[in-house]
Amino acid sequence: MLLLILQAAVAQLPLNLTCGGGGTANKAAVATVNSYGSAHGSVGTTPFGTSGNSASTVTTTRQQSFADQVDIRLFAGDDRIRLPRTMLPPLHGGSDGWFKLKNVTADDRSIRASAGVNFMNNPKVYIDRLTGTITISGKAGDFTGQCQAVDPQAPKKF
Incomplete structure (x- = not known):
């Protein structure tokens, strides 16, 4: 019983992770297509002719590979994540690159959130x-990496 209480207490200690890895980002690709058309002929004995220009914009997505780092802060009352900039859509929220983690669930084996x-x-x-493996999957792309716990009070390496 004491072991279960200790495990529960340890599970809720603040956790700081740094995860290196890479993935693919879904990026918008925009192309403009110009066209010209003409028609000439006659209706009965009356000749006619017409011509015109048109332009169309085509938007598709392309995948862009990247390597980057993800930072995560958990169990300190303000669960958040710093995602690679490449994975961010043009319109996004966040504060200083950090985004709120929602629906966080944790057990002995895994941590899940959005x-x-x-x-x-x-x-x-x-x-x-x-294993320390992280996967992130969303509309803007995917990321896979390897995480390690980081002590925020550790001295600077350089």
């Missing part, structure tokens, strides 16, 4: 606590 990027994009975050 990142509040904007009203349409809430990427799913999954962290395997045994």
Whole structure:
């Protein structure tokens, strides 16, 4: 029983993670297509002719590979994540690059959450606590990496 209480207490200690890895970002690709057309002929004995120009804009998505780092802060009352800029859509919320983590659930094996990027994009975050692997999947792209716990009070390396 005491062991269970200790495990529960340890599970709620603040956790700071830095995760290096990479992925693919879904980016908008925009192209403008110009066209010209003409028609000439006659209706009965009356000749006619017409011509015109038109322009169309075509928007598609392309995938862009990237390597980057994800930072995560958990169990300190303000669960948040710093996502790679490449994965962010043009319109997004956040504060200083940090986004709120919502619906955080944790057990001995995993941590699951969703990142509040904007009203349409809430990427799913999954962290395997045994292997340290992180996966993030959303409309703006995917990221896979390896996490390590970081002590925020540790002295600077340089």
